[in-house]
Amino acid sequence: MKWLRSRESALAVLLILLMVTANALEPKFVTMRAQGLLATHLWELAIVAVPMLFIIIAGGIDLSVGAIVALAAVTLGLLFERGTPATVAALAAIAVAGMAGFGNGWFVAKLKVHPLIVTLATMAVFRGLAEGLSLARPISGYPASFLAISQNNVPGYLFAVFALVAGFVLARTKFGRGVVAIGMEETAARFSGIPVARIKLVLYALSGLACGLAGVILVARNNTAKADLGMGLELEAITAVILGGARIEGGRGKVLGLVLGLFLIHETREFVSWHWKQNELNLIVIGSLLIVTVLLERLLAARRRA
Amino acid sequence: MKIQLSLLSLAAMAALFTAGCSSPETKSAGDPKAETTGGPSAGKKITVCLLPKKKGVPYFTSCSEGAEEAAKELGNVELIYDGPTSGDAADAVKLIDQWTAQGVDVIAVSPNDPAVLGPAMKRARDAGIKVITWDADSAVDTREFLVNQATAEEIGNSLVDSMAKDLGGDKAAGDVAIVTATLTAANQNEWIKYIKARLPKYPGLHLVATKPSNEDQKLAFSVTQDLTKAYPNLKGVFAISSVAFPGAAEAIKQGGMTGKVFVTGLSTPNDMRNYVNEGVVKSVILWNTKDLGYLTVYAARAAADGVLKADGTLKAGRLGEKKVVGDNVMLGGTITFTKDNIAQYNF
Structure with missing residues (x-):
């Protein structure tokens, strides 16, 4: 019966409760058509949240994800504007984002600056670059073949592949065990021969690449590249990771928990603004959801000890 | 079936x-x-x-x-x-x-x-x-x-008419200038077109300059200051963006030219209320x-x-x-x- 008390089952129960309530109050909400339309709002966040989970498990944090998304979007837009084919521009954008992430990783892993400080700084730098390079104007007019990247649930399938690979890597590979070990006790991990610096470097670079992909998808969905895309994405991603059961101090976290956390946030957000038609309620509800989940877990943990 | x-x-x-x-008060269907x-x-x-x-x-x-x-x-x-x-x-x-x-x-x-x-x-x-x-x-x-x-023509006409009224009606005389958003702003350029078309109705008024403020209140402030220095006979300023309007009004107020140079433009009453009550701005124009x-x-x-x-x-x-x-x-x-x-x- 121990599995019943895990974060994953708590999240699954909350999710089912939510959908049953939604079905009773707003039957149209629980239809394939509505869910399909609304799902498009989830994928950028979901894609960015996967590497964020790994970084948090390894005891780090990446506040610059939203800014890298913007930087990638603007790179794509500016290249496209100057005549580069959209797909080539998209690949270049992902590469630039990967380099931005690598930069973060280099500061964190090689110079050993605290990731909060590094990414707080680069969050401002990357966003500033995106705004400066694009002069904050929107760049639109992409061909339909490029816009297709964001349609027919392509981003959803991409995320499914990501999540499966991430789950496998975290649970079954040396790399995954290394990530957890770093988060548990970094010094011990180093002494036991785990390549701490290399793993960190890879994690931040991967985070950058994922942000690049999210940026490309956002541009394709909105048919516009703009420097304010991805604003606030970092906090949403961290919220999803924590809600999914990862420890903010590192050392613990599961991909399944993150996936459930993402869906719970997504469905709650969509349902609240669907039913009460007050957009601003969202913020309160997501914050409360996080607190409730944490309190619930405390309660369960206390029971277990008793 | x-x-x-x-x-x-x-x-x-x-x-x-x-x-x-969601809306108990509008339940009655059919009208x-x-x-x-x-x-x-x-x-x-x-x-x-x-x-x-x-x-x-x-x-x-x-x-x-x-x-x-x-x-x-x-x-x-x-x-x-x-x-x-x-x-x-x-x-x-x-x-x-x-x-x-x-x-x-x-x-x-x-x-x-x-x-x-x-x-x-x-x-x-x-x-x-x-x-x-x-x-x-x-x-x-x-x-x-x-x-x-509102059409650009209505806005242009009403800006010029109220400026003329502020400066003494048909006998209004003096230099006027425009402080716009950016030189490429589509709305503003339409309005400027109709301001220029309406001005000949008041032969005493002469448009001497059109300056951009790039949607920057501080720039609108300094541009207006420069205008008052460059054109000593300046009597009125059309500040035709919601950002330029308070900037221009503030320049007139701080320059001690309240009552000598009037600013008019498009804005909401709340944004311009103080300038209107202080007499820096005589009329603020907007649609209902x-x-x-x-x-x-x-x-x-x-x-x-x-x-x-x-x-x-x-x-x-x-x-x-x-x-x-x-x-x-x-x-x-x-x-x-x-x-x-x-x-x-x-x-």
């Missing part, structure tokens, strides 16, 4: 339930006022979503008051007024998608970023929802109609925001009923018959806020 029937009744019950939950219509949804209760550029801004709140008034009057319109409190275009997209998923009847958008909102508005149209714009426009393939608050919201709901109802036609007319309650020019539903008319009436307006 049986399944379809039961599904239908289930959907009807759900619709009743949600309608009852005699809509019976002249012939479209598929004529007379039926419809849901109209009104999206402002930013929620919680006095300007848009005032528009929404007019919209609520119209919805109550019609009786068969359930009005949802919601928008991003941050003014973030991505949030506006999410709302439009959600309304599309809900299958509402009409979405009326004041796009805060037409490029970003465009694809979502197209998705809504593809799903069979009527999409119109109000207050600001977006690409023509993303909406059917625009509820247009409540009427804009009111007309938008009437246009939405007509669009849903399929009776809103290009180059036709629209019967809009207390506003009477309004012209549709091309695909623009024209509100028309401006109001001028002065020391005498500004206290009555709070937005």
